[in-house]
Amino acid sequence: MKYITLFISMLLLWLLLTFNLHSANIIIGVIVSLIVTLLFGHSFLTNWKLFYNPVRYLWAVVYLIVFIWECVKANFDVAYRVLSPRMPIKPGIVKVKCSLKTDIAKTFLANSITMTPGTITVDVISDCLYVHWIYVSSRDPKVYNKRIVGRFEKLLKKVFE
Amino acid sequence: MxxxxxxxxxxxxxxxxxxGKWLPTLGKYLLNAALLFLTGLTLYLIIAGPEALIYRVGGFADVADVPIAIFLVIDGFTKILLLIVSLVGLLVAFYSVSYTKQYTGEEKFYALFSLMLAGxxxxxxxxxxxxxxxxxxIASIASYALVSFGIxxxxxxATFKYQVLGGVSSLIILTGIxxxxxxxxxxxxxxxxxxxPDHNIYNLFVSVLLIGGFGLKAAMFPFHSWLPDAHSSAPSPISAMLSGVLIKAVGIYVIIRLFFNVFALNYQIAVAITVLGTMSMIIGVxxxxxxxxxxxLLAYHSISQMGYVVLGVGIGMLLLTTGKDEKIAALAISGGLFHLINHSLFKGLLFLNAGSVEYRTGTRDLRKMGGLAKKMPVTAGSSFVASMSISGIPPFNGFFSKVIIIIAAVQAGFYWLALFAVLVSVITLASFTKVLKYGFSGKIHSQHEKIKEVPFSMSFSMTLLAVLCLVTSLLILPGVRQVFLTPAVDVLIETVQYSGTVVGL
Amino acid sequence: MKKNENYNQETTKGMTIVVKKICQFMAPVIFLFGIYITFHGHLTPGGGFTGGVIMASAFILQILSNGSILERLRSEKWRLELTESIAIFCFLTLAVLGLVLTAYSVFFANFLDRGTFGQLVSGGIIPIGNIIIGVEVCAAISSIFIALLIFKDEEDEEESR
Amino acid sequence: MILFILCFILFMIGLYGVLIQRNLIKIIIGIAIMEYSVLFFLILIGYVEGGTVPIISEGFEQALFVDPLPQAMVLTAIVIGLATKALMLSVAIRLYKKYGSFDIREMKSLKG
Structure with a gap:
């Protein structure tokens, strides 16, 4: 089944890339997608069911909006820290525990954290994320867990789990 | 065709x-068959006549007198080179059939060999x-890989040195292009x-770039440092190919072709080529x-003998630029080309001899050999022929080509060059007397008591090359020369004719 | 590439889970893009070499992220070399076909219908040549990469012994 | 003109690397730099002032194109360079295994 998922997504991508609907183009697209499926199907995601749930796509849009908003906020924050003459930075690496279970969700969480300015995910080891933070505002795990992970976690759970 | x-x-x-995975021996027979076929084809082309064959890849016709297709050209000069490559390649490939049994991954050897030939x-x-x-x-990359074949x-x-200098020379050539x-x-x-364009400085600049690049590939005098390492370290059949054919095909051939047929003959370039030839002749020996x-030792002699070829051609070029007697120029060029053929035969043979000795005794040091003539008569006999041939002793082929070059030099009035050529020949003789004395005559070493003659395919190739060393002396006869050498010399003498026959302008 | 379920398992080899998961997503997409570049070589910039390099990068990405096992690398290298040789032999055959099939018998003759300008299926043998070169370059670059990797792995093996 | 001079300087930097450096990998990098400078030079030759991409498409038949031939040459030269450098690197790795070092001064089995 995951092969079929990969096949369909590749065919859609091919049609997007070429952007015409001649019969020759579609036939070539099918062949190409088949080749890609045969070569890469075995290593594709195992939880292919995600692709067929329209609710998840909606949540993904919501997540995207939230992510962009957080990103803008963090941008201003970092800009303030960089530009202000006193340089109010306090860098450090914190170990954040996340409640997400699947690998794909963790991956997206780590990527979101990295893409927001000010925080970078250094490594993911089982349930914990090691995050480099430009201003370690608190030493309390509960507080910083909420500050770093909390804003994305719930939404990601809805999208991926 | x-x-x-x-x-x-x-x-x-x-x-x-x-x-290769299923039939590891296929490569041997395939390569030998291919080379046999190509040798036959080349001989047929030579016998068929001196006309130039021109081929447009892809069949693109000329547009408004501008040739846009890729051209493939076979004329008299090309045929000689094709004959050398096919013939020496065939014998070396046949020699390798036994020789490569000591290596693993034989099929890769033959694949690279074929690739080098294609290049x-x-x-x-x-x-x-x-x-x-x-x-x-293509030829260079295959030869890099082949030199390091024994890892x-x-x-x-040696491979690294060869690669660095080869890479630099390729880049110089590319800049020139x-x-x-x-x-x-x-x-x-x-x-x-x-x-x-009729612009002297531009022409000189491009010429210098191209001489530098192809001179490095041909290991002419100031650029010779890679050759002894690469040629002596490679597996022996490859040494024979590199020394016997590769430096001629990718170095000397291109230099001669470019400066006779493409660039207008130029006095400074002619002087430079002659001087380079003489210098590499003397320094090499x-x-x-x-x-x-x-x-x-053989590798250094390659530098020296290539000097003879370049000297002969250079004298011809000098005479043509100064407008002196065209007959002497033709004589000098034919001497040079004759020596080109001869050198590929006897130097290929000598490297195969060295390979045979190494195959049986496991050493290349002349001081550790001795008395091999009794145990390996074919090797000893053929290396005697080759040594006499390279040092210019009649009736072997090397004598005639050197004599032609020297006569041409004397007739043209370059007495010093003639003297140098004679002197170098004498030193060569001395050097090869040493080889014969230490390597093959005298008392046998105790650890070499049990060695035998090399296997059939190796001894057969060596015998055939030794016979060819004698037979090519016949090229001195006018009838034979008419078929083989004269078309090539004509192509070079009629400098502007080349573009006329190829493009039809 | 050999079908092997090991790609999906969390092994200690290779990089962190983030890289692995993203690679599972992106490798097919990269490969498809390489095929797109190759197929459109006669219409847009690009062609066999460019597309082949992109395709090879998909394989290289997978090997890098998932880690390598010496035995599998060896078998894969052999397979890639075989693919490469077959592809280049096909190219030679294509060129010779022009010699055989056309009336004027020319090496590299364009013996197929040229089609209409700007279409995906046009240009005679040029797209076919592009595809063959794409396969060849992909296999060649992957095998160069794997060969260099084998050097390193052999060294590690010797050290651990 | 300034581009040609820069190109020449790049070539010289590569040549410096090849001649002066003692590390095998650095020598290979030097060769690579030289190669890129030559490729850059070839591209510059084909450049036409104000020229566009040499792709014929509808509406652009009469445009002024840059010369596509040097670009084809450069592509071929890139492929050749790839093969050469891959081979050089593998030889360098083999040498490293034999000598345990990338230093060219420690490789002395060929003398005379």
Whole structure:
């Protein structure tokens, strides 16, 4: 089944890339997608069911909006820290525990954290994320867990789990 | 028909790799068969007549008198080179049948060998300078891999040196090609000759770049440092190919072709080529005298003998530029080309001899050999023939070619060059007397008591090459020379004729 | 590439889970893009070499992220070399076909219908040549990469012994 | 003109690397730099002032194109360079295994 998922997504991508609907183009697209499926199907995601749930796509849009908003906020924050003459930075690496279970969700969480300015995910080891933070505002795990992970976690759970 | 020279070796190479896993011996027979076929084809072409064959790849016709197709050209001069490559290649390939049994991954050896041959054929028949460069790189890359085939310390080191200098020379050649395209707007050799601007400094600059690049590939005097390492470290059949054929096909051939047929003959360039030839002749032999490593000695002699070829051609070029007697020029050039043929035969043979000795005794140091003549009569006999031939003793072929060059030099009034040629020949004789004395005569070493003659395929190739060393003396006869050498010399003497026959302008 | 379920398992080899998961997503997409570049070589910039390099990068990405096992690398290298040789032999055959099939018998003759300008299926043998070169370059670059990797792995093996 | 001079300087930097450096990998990098400078030079030769991409498409038949031939040459040269450098690197790795060092001064099995 995951092969079929990969096949369909590749065919859609091919049609997007070429952007015409001649019969020759579609036939070539099918062949190409088949080749890609045969070569890469075995290593594709195992939880292919995600692709067929329209609710998840909606949540993904919501997540995207939230992510962009957080990103803008963090941008201003970092800009303030960089530009202000006193340089109010306090860098450090914190170990954040996340409640997400699947690998794909963790991956997206780590990527979101990295893409927001000010925080970078250094490594993911089982349930914990090691995050480099430009201003370690608190030493309390509960507080910083909420500050770093909390804003994305719930939404990601809805999208991926 | 011309494309067969590229198709056949290339398909041999790829088929060898495809079936190598299941049929490891396929490569041997495929390569030998391919070379046998190509040798026959070349002989047929030579006998058929001196006309030039021209081929447009892809069938693109000329647009408004501008040749846009890739040209493949076979004329008299090309045929000689094709014959050398095929003949020496065939014998070396047959020799390798037994020799490569000591290596693992034999099929890769034959695949690379075929690839190198394809590159050399391509360089020889390419009619435009960029394809020439591409084929030159194919041949070079295959030869880099072949030199390091045994992956021993000295082989890898020699390969690295060879690769660095080869890479630099390729880049110099590419720069030269760029300038050539800038000035003429075309890459076709024949078209370049007609389009070349009448601007002396530009011509000189491009010439210097190209002489530098191809001189490095041909290991002419100031650029010779890589040759002794690479040629002596490679597996012996490859040494024979590199020394016997590769440096001629990718170095000397291109230099001669470019400066006779493409660039207008130029006095400064002619002087430079003659001087380079003389210098490499003298320096090569002086460096060779002190060597005790059999193959290293041979490698230094290669530099020296290539000097003879360049000297002969250079004298012809000088005479043509100064407008003196064209007959003497023709004599000098034919001497040079004759020596080119001879050198590939006897130097190939000598390297095969060295390989045989190494195959049985495991050493290349002349001081550790001795008395091998009794145990290995074929090897000893053929190396006697080759040594006499390289040092110019009648009735072997080396004598006649050297005599022609010397006579031409004397007739043209270059007495000093003639004297140098004679002196170098004498030193060569001394050097090879040493080889024969230490290597093959005298008392046998105790650890070599049990050695035998080499296997059939090796001894057969060596015998055939030794016979060829005698037979090619016949090229001195006018009737034979008419068929083999005269068309080539004509192509070079009639300098502007080349572009006329190829492009039809 | 050999079908092997090991790609999906969390092994200690290779990089962190983030890289692995993203690679599972992106490798097919990269490969498809390489095929797109190759197929459109006669219409847009690009062609066999460019597309082949992109395709090879998909394989290289997978090997890098998932870690390598010496035995599998060896078998894969052999397979890639075989693919490469077959592809280049096909190219030679294509060139020779022009010699055989056309009336004027020319090496590299364009013996197929040229089609209409700007279409995906046009240009005679040029797209076919592009595809073959794409396969060849992909296999060649992957095998160069794997060969260099084998050097390193052999060294590690010797050290651990 | 300034581009040609820069190109020449790049070539010289590469040559410096090849001649002066003692590390095998650095020598290979030097060769690579030289190669890129030559490729850059070839591209510059084909450049036409104000020229566009040499792709014929509808509406652009009469445009002023840059010369596509040097670009084809450069592509071929890149492929050749790839093969050469891959081979050089593998030889360098083999040498490293034999000598345990990338230093060219320690490789002395060929003398005389």
């Amino acid at each position: 011309i494309v067969l020279y590229i198709i056949v070796p290339l398909s041999a190479a790829f088929l060898t790799v495809i079936f 050399m054929y391509g360089v020889i028949i390419a009619g435009d300078i960029f394809n020439l460069y591409v084929f030159l790189e 021993e310390k000295h082989q890898l080191e 760029g300038f050539l395209y800038w000035g003429t707007g075309t890459l076709n050799l024949a078209d370049i000759a007609t389009q070349l 002086l460096l060779a005298v002190g060597q005790w490593d059999f193959k290293r």
